Amino acid sequence: MEFPIKISSSLLSADFGNLTYEAMQAEKGGGCDIHLDIMDGHYCHNFSFGIDIIPALKKHIKIPLIAHLEIDNPDIFIDDFVLAGSDMIVVQEDTCPHLPITIATVKKRGIKAGIGINPDRGFEKLEANPEILEQIDLLIIMAVYPGFGGQPFSPVTIPKIEKACRMRKHRNVHFDIGVDGAVGPHTIPEIVKAGANYLIAGSSIFNDDNIIDNIKTLKDLVKKTLAETTVKNPRKDFV
Ligand code: DX5
Ligand code: ZN
Secondary structure, eight states: OOOOBEEEEEGGGSOGGGHHHHHHHHHHTTOSEEEEEEEBSSSSSOBOOOTTHHHHHHTTOOSOEEEEEESSOGGGGHHHHHHHTOSEEEEEGGGOTTHHHHHHHHHHTTSEEEEEEOTTOOSHHHHHOTTHHHHOSEEEEESSOTTOSSOOOOTTHHHHHHHHHHHHHHHTOOOEEEEESSOSTTTHHHHHHHTOOEEEESHHHHSSSOHHHHHHHHHHHHHHHHHHSOTTSOOOSBO
């Protein structure tokens, strides 16, 4: 099975005075979706967007809108984010006391579900509840702690990507393996070589006005890396 490479644009690093335009540029540049970090000031030390960002962007954007819930108690907000029009909800596994129920609830609502794992956390919840792997659409290895764009890349990310690939293969399931945090020109080669196919990039797309060019730069680097990489974890070019 091949997993097409996807570039997801994390709007946290965009110009907050110009969000719609910047999201539209990311769509035009070929980003697969818009990644929205929802923060509550508890789980991570920041605030970002609220639920209303989803319908507001939906009026202008056709690509999927992903709600990455970097909040405590995500279970109580799932229906709000579904009703708002999220195309996928990603929860942080350490915020869910009963992860299988959380994932089943999202899937029952008819949208995609993902799980994020922080740098200091392992795969124990997935190993204890392997049925989750059949339900999720995306597993995100967090290369930074939730809260801010522009943080340094955690080196634990690479062996975790490799482990996630082994898990996926062993169970013959098909979720995307993503990396969130510090995805950019300096890290993409090792991330792609390790086997991830879903790259969530904030600063490296939105830190200047050249959003379309920046996505192209990341895509060109992915293509170059894939061309040089042996077929350990086969992936196709972009969707
Ligand atoms: C961190 C967020 C990331 C963030 C990544 O809380 O989950 O999505 O936007 O930003 P960069 O790409 O700048 O590290
Ligand atoms: Zn995120």
